[in-house]
Amino acid sequence: MIHINNLTLSFHGNCILDSINLHIQPHEIVAIIGASGAGKSTFLRCLNLLEKPQSGNISIDNLSFDVSKFKRDQIVKFRQQTAMVFQQFNLFPQKNALENVMEGLVIVKKYPKEKAKQIAYEKLVEVGLADRVDHYPKQLSGGQQQRVAIARALAMNPKVLLLDEPTSALDPELVGEVLATIKMAAKSGITMILVSHEMSFVHDIATRVLFLDKGQIIEDGSPDKVFLNPVQQRTRDFLSRYYSAMQMDYEI
Known part of the structure; x- marks a missing residue:
């Protein structure tokens, strides 16, 4: 359904997204995790062209575009394939x-x-x-x-629902009602790409988890695989902080 090939974006000589390649199937709930500054939100914004990558190709169903050659009418048509929920509510x-x-x-x-x-x-x-x-x-x-x-x-x-840290602006006591709403949307079968720091929620809702580090996807797998048996040391180091905070009774 979604095909991303060699997506690259730099700001002032700093590489934010480094030749990302990713294929997402219909109805997948893909969660993107990683440290601040890893490029998570920027990647999400590229998927509806709120940020314009320097190079790469993005396809959603039968719409396929070289991001360096978009025309205005194509941008409008492409954005109609997705809908985005931001950190701030923007009402x-x-x-x-x-x-x-x-x-x-x-x-x-x-x-x-x-x-x-x-x-x-x-x-x-x-x-x-x-x-x-x-x-x-x-x-x-x-x-x-x-x-x-x-x-x-x-x-x-939309064909794809994009959610960028949808609970980050909320008081802790209000987070639950929003997470319950997102879970309801996920059960409807919509394809969803979610950036979140709510690790327990990500583990519960996602069908697939990506770990983004320095503009690259270095971990890609099921929630159990990424959270309980990550391949990369960088992923282990990142998750160990959350397990410590949650007082988990095991280590990775």
């Missing part, structure tokens, strides 16, 4: 929850307002916010705002 403060979810359906997909309203309401119900459709962002908790953002992404019916 329109002057629009209520229903209107925030409707926005992309009306502006991007050109749906009639009544159809957009119906879809938006259904998605808000799915994320447990049926009683908050008329509330504005300032009237919602951080967790509720992020759930509106997830509803907005799902409403676009």
